[in-house]
Amino acid sequence: MDRRNFFKIVSTASTGVLTGACGKKLDRYVPLLVAEREIVPGEEVWRPAACGECGAGCGVIVRVMEAERVVERQGDPVRERIATIKKIEGNPLDPVSGGRLCARGQAALQGLYNPDRLRGPLRRVGPKGKAEFAPTSWAEAIAVAAEKLEHVRAKDPSRILFLTGPQAGTRALTIARFLEALGAPPAVTFEISDFPIERKAADLVFGWKGLPVYDLANARYVLGVGADFLGGWASPVFYARQFGHFRQGRADLRGRLTQAESRMSITAQAADLWIPLPPGTEVLFTAAIAHLLLREKLARGPNGVPQQVVQAFEAFDVTRAVRACGVEERRLLRLARELGESERPLVMAGASVVQTNSLESVITAHYLNLLLGNVGKPGGVLPPAPEPIGGRPGFANALALLERTQFVFLDGANPAYTWPASTGVAQKLERVETLVSFAPFLDDSGAYADLLLPDHHMLEATAAIVPAVAPVAAVTLATQFVEPLYETRATEQVLTELAKKMELTFEPATPKNVLASALTEGQTWEEAVRQGGVWAAAGGVEAEQPKPRKTGTRRGEGPTAPALELSAPSFFGDTSQFPYYFHPYPSLQFGDGRAANLPWMQELPDPVSSAMWGLPVEIDPQNAARLGIRTGDLVRVESAHGRLEAPAYVHPAAIPGVISMAIGDGHRHFGRYASNRGANPLSILAPVWEKSTGALALGATRVRITRLASGRLIQFSVSDREQGPWGYR
Numbered sequence: 001m002d003r004r005n006f007f008k009i010v011s012t013a014s015t016g017v018l019t020g021a022c023g024k025k026l027d028r029y030v031p032l033l034v035a036e037r038e039i040v041p042g043e044e045v046w047r048p049a050a051c052g053e054c055g056a057g058c059g060v061i062v063r064v065m066e067a068e069r070v071v072e073r074q075g076d077p078v079r080e081r082i083a084t085i086k087k088i089e090g091n092p093l094d095p096v097s098g099g100r101l102c103a104r105g106q107a108a109l110q111g112l113y114n115p116d117r118l119r120g121p122l123r124r125v126g127p128k129g130k131a132e133f134a135p136t137s138w139a140e141a142i143a144v145a146a147e148k149l150e151h152v153r154a155k156d157p158s159r160i161l162f163l164t165g166p167q168a169g170t171r172a173l174t175i176a177r178f179l180e181a182l183g184a185p186p187a188v189t190f191e192i193s194d195f196p197i198e199r200k201a202a203d204l205v206f207g208w209k210g211l212p213v214y215d216l217a218n219a220r221y222v223l224g225v226g227a228d229f230l231g232g233w234a235s236p237v238f239y240a241r242q243f244g245h246f247r248q249g250r251a252d253l254r255g256r257l258t259q260a261e262s263r264m265s266i267t268a269q270a271a272d273l274w275i276p277l278p279p280g281t282e283v284l285f286t287a288a289i290a291h292l293l294l295r296e297k298l299a300r301g302p303n304g305v306p307q308q309v310v311q312a313f314e315a316f317d318v319t320r321a322v323r324a325c326g327v328e329e330r331r332l333l334r335l336a337r338e339l340g341e342s343e344r345p346l347v348m349a350g351a352s353v354v355q356t357n358s359l360e361s362v363i364t365a366h367y368l369n370l371l372l373g374n375v376g377k378p379g380g381v382l383p384p385a386p387e388p389i390g391g392r393p394g395f396a397n398a399l400a401l402l403e404r405t406q407f408v409f410l411d412g413a414n415p416a417y418t419w420p421a422s423t424g425v426a427q428k429l430e431r432v433e434t435l436v437s438f439a440p441f442l443d444d445s446g447a448y449a450d451l452l453l454p455d456h457h458m459l460e461a462t463a464a465i466v467p468a469v470a471p472v473a474a475v476t477l478a479t480q481f482v483e484p485l486y487e488t489r490a491t492e493q494v495l496t497e498l499a500k501k502m503e504l505t506f507e508p509a510t511p512k513n514v515l516a517s518a519l520t521e522g523q524t525w526e527e528a529v530r531q532g533g534v535w536a537a538a539g540g541v542e543a544e545q546p547k548p549r550k551t552g553t554r555r556g557e558g559p560t561a562p563a564l565e566l567s568a569p570s571f572f573g574d575t576s577q578f579p580y581y582f583h584p585y586p587s588l589q590f591g592d593g594r595a596a597n598l599p600w601m602q603e604l605p606d607p608v609s610s611a612m613w614g615l616p617v618e619i620d621p622q623n624a625a626r627l628g629i630r631t632g633d634l635v636r637v638e639s640a641h642g643r644l645e646a647p648a649y650v651h652p653a654a655i656p657g658v659i660s661m662a663i664g665d666g667h668r669h670f671g672r673y674a675s676n677r678g679a680n681p682l683s684i685l686a687p688v689w690e691k692s693t694g695a696l697a698l699g700a701t702r703v704r705i706t707r708l709a710s711g712r713l714i715q716f717s718v719s720d721r722e723q724g725p726w727g728y729r
């Protein structure tokens with residue numbers, strides 16, 4: 001949808017809330033719960049909203065039309081006329097989505113109308129982890145939660161843990177204020193979708209707080225390292241739009257992309273050249289390019305790089321990278337020249353699959369960008385836009401915290417799924433005295449909860465969200481326009497009621513009061529609601545060039561840039577027993593697993609294997625032949641910490657020795673479409689962390705693989721089976 005059509009359709013909408021399923025009037029015939037003027041039969045109304053399916057925070061618009069539903073009231077079927085959401089599109093005014101959406105955003109509808117949504121509060125009636133619950137009233141649920149919370153608070157509020165998703169906005173700010181009122185520690189996020197490595201690297205090298213913005217649209221030559229930016233990394237819609245412009249948006253100029261990654265990701269598939277790197281060798285690859293850039297006198301901004309780092313690049317032995325990466329020096333030299341000679345070169349680095357040395361890898365890539373002189377320039381690396389709403393939860397390895405906690409809140413976090421079984425997460429959740437989950441569905445972690453207090457779906461909510469990556473300061477705004485379908489309650493409201501019961505001084509953050517200060521002169525709240533957000537005017541992309549930092553500066557003497565570290569990655573598992581690298585990756589369709597309960601996502605063919613309703617284990621043709629594995633065979637993947645069984649997919653482009661698997665399946669509890677479907681690759685990982693951030697090292701586990709039996713993989717297309725090995729090794 002373009003901007004012109006947006007104004008045409010949205011400007012006709014009234015600002016009133018459409019009454020929906022929760023009207024109180026009872027009528028045996030056809031009760032009109034919606035005033036005629038609000039919802040006209042057969043006519044569509046479009047409303048701005050926010051997508052909550054991942055942390056990118058895309059602005060959307062939704063198509064609302066009248067519909068009917070049959071409900072039972074006092075034993076009688078009653079037909080209700082309701083306002084329903086029929087379709088979701090990107091909001092063309094939003095600088096992140098720009099009128100586009102990803103598949104998960106489109107499928108958010110199936111979260112709203114999902115038959116497995118919790119319809120009201122529930123209390124545990126069986127053993128923890130068994131997911132046995134009975135309905136309760138909101139009044140009772142809040143009274144119970146308040147009593148237990150008060151008990152812990154009075155003794156030791158540091159034993160309260162709020163585990164959240166990574167998103168900033170009014171929800172996060174409300175939680176921050178609530179915890180402050182309690183005297184409890186700030187909320188923590190420990191989700192792989194927070195990108196802690198990328199945040200830390202930007203902070204250490206540039207002093208930036210937040211994810212850098214890669215100005216891909218205006219670059220001419222891009223080297224991607226470890227960041228599958230078209231496959232779900234950071235902000236998929238934003239970077240997919242940027243990529244479209246990079247390729248086709250400029251007359252007579254088609255941007256060129258080289259992608260260096262340990263599997264043929266979606267980004268690698270779209271690249272002009274894919275450099276298959278063994279896991280964890282990104283840092284050596286990047287250092288080699290930097291060395292060659294300096295050697296060839298193609299570095300434009302060596303003065304922007306700390307002297308010790310320049311010296312370390314100069315002293316780097318390229319043969320070390322050649323051996324580790326399996327890339328010939330002449331190819332590395334060609335890449336360095338392509339970057340160095342490009343008018344607008346850019347290195348996009350990230351850690352879609354975190355290794356123990358990923359922080360070093362991203363830091364090295366930032367130094368390479370500084371050598372290329374592109375930081376703060378069009379087509380280069382830009383600083384994150386300021387966040388108009390505070391309270392973003394900090395990232396922390398929450399394992400130790402969970403160990404000593406008595407009261408846990410879960411909001412947007414599902415540790416029983418995303419933390420490896422080897423961390424003992426199940427036992428830790430079982431041991432917690434009181435666990436309260438705000439998830440709209442019964443999920444793997446909710447099964448351990450004492451109380452399930454379901455939140456509204458994002459399309460029923462009022463919220464302001466700060467996007468993870470935005471070119472300008474931005475807030476995506478959602479205001480309620482349909483009544484919630486069920487007896488759910490906004491988490492902000494639940495926290496307010498808890499605070500009231502406990503007689504705490506607390507005020508939730510609402511979009512209206514928080515955004516009042518972000519509105520510029522002439523902007524009104526009504527206008528922000530009508531547009532679906534508040535965005536700073538898109539200006540030029542020139543940013544202040546970061547000041548060169550000195551390495552090794554002592555504490556208290558100003559910012560210290562990290563020295564260059566080029567360590568080898570660590571892997572857990574004896575090579576003789578576990579000869580393969582295991583490479584679990586966040587998938588386009590399921591992210592970190594949170595979209596697995598959406599049937600459209602289950603039936604969306606996997607972009608690599610085209611598998612549907614089940615994710616396979618990817619193995620290269622050479623090893624598959626040696627082990628007698630064919631596509632569709634049931635295989636067992638074992639680490640020192642667990643095993644899983646799944647169908648195999650013999651991937652012609654898999655790197656020999658790397659066993660990959662998308663994250664998404666293998667939920668124990670997540671509704672009818674996801675429960676007990678497939679296997680969870682995270683469950684067999686070793687408890688290995690990137691040491692500086694505490695992030696789970698997704699790619700640090702070694703495994704073995706065994707064929708178990710013949711089987712079947714449901715694939716949309718099987719044409720790739722006709723291809724043999726790619727022979728790049």
Ligand code: SF4
Pocket residue numbers: 051052053054055056057058097101102103104105106235236237
């Ligand atoms: S990128 Fe994330 S926020 Fe944007 S549409 Fe997709 S799922 Fe929604």
